[in-house]
Amino acid sequence: MRDSEPLTGEPLALDLVNTRPATAGGRTDLLDTPERLAAWLALEEARMGPETGGDVPTEADLAAIxxxxxxxxxAVHALLRGQEPPAAALRGLTDAQRVAPAVRELTWDGGRVTPTVRRTGPLGIRLAALLAEAAADLLTDPAIGRLRECEADDCVMLFLPANPRRRWCSAARCGNRARVARYYQRHKQAAGREQ
Known part of the structure; x- marks a missing residue:
């Protein structure tokens, strides 16, 4: 897995936060263009539901996301430090949900009534509401107390470990780097002792 690829598999709100990984030059934005947003939405398609509606993201959609x-x-970083989340952040997430509330649209499929959650408005507003709702779910979940930051020196990714011994955001990303670094260090020390 390359660092330029979004890390997925955590709660949707953490996957969103993790689209700003650390790089040699600071932090990079993996959602900086409509095309990259579209690629991330494709990765998250199973969790996004009908919110994209087949729409193609535009520059205007990026600001809301x-x-x-x-x-x-x-909010997440405040909780990670054991602090109260900023009121402005919580208000911003609430406002994003309010702009495009979820409505269960009822239809008849020939045998029963089926609900489909729909939001109205431009794509960016609909996605922002969905992602703010995912953030609300994460922030109010008791599991948030297990939130961790990757232990790799150059990584800022966050995760909710299923196993309390988990140390890295991804075994394929930071876990492999740490193992390779330990291997190199052991062999360097062994070579130094032989001389």
Whole structure:
């Protein structure tokens, strides 16, 4: 897995926060263009439901997504430090949900009534509402107390470990780097002792 690829598999709100990984030059934004947002939405398609509606993201959609990501990031990092999340971040997430509330649209499929959750408005507003709702779910979940930051020195990714011994955001990303570094260090020390 390359660092330029989004890390997925955590709760949706953490996957969103994790679209700003650390790089040699600081942090990079994996959702900086409509095309990259579309690629991330494709990765998250199973969890996004009908919110994308087949729409193609535009530049205008990015601002709403970035705002929800920033609010989520501030709230999550405060909780990670054992602090109260900023009121502005919580208010921003609430406001994003309010702009495009979820409505259960009822239809008849020929045998029964079926609900489909729908939101109205531009794609960015619908996605922001869905992602803010995912953030609300994460922030109010008792599991948030297990939230961890990757232990790799150059990583800022967050995760909720199923196993309390988990140390890295991804075994394929940071776990492999740590194992390779330990291997190199052991062999370097062994070579130094032989001389």
């Amino acid at each position: 970035h705002a929800v990501r920033a609010h989520t990031e501030r």
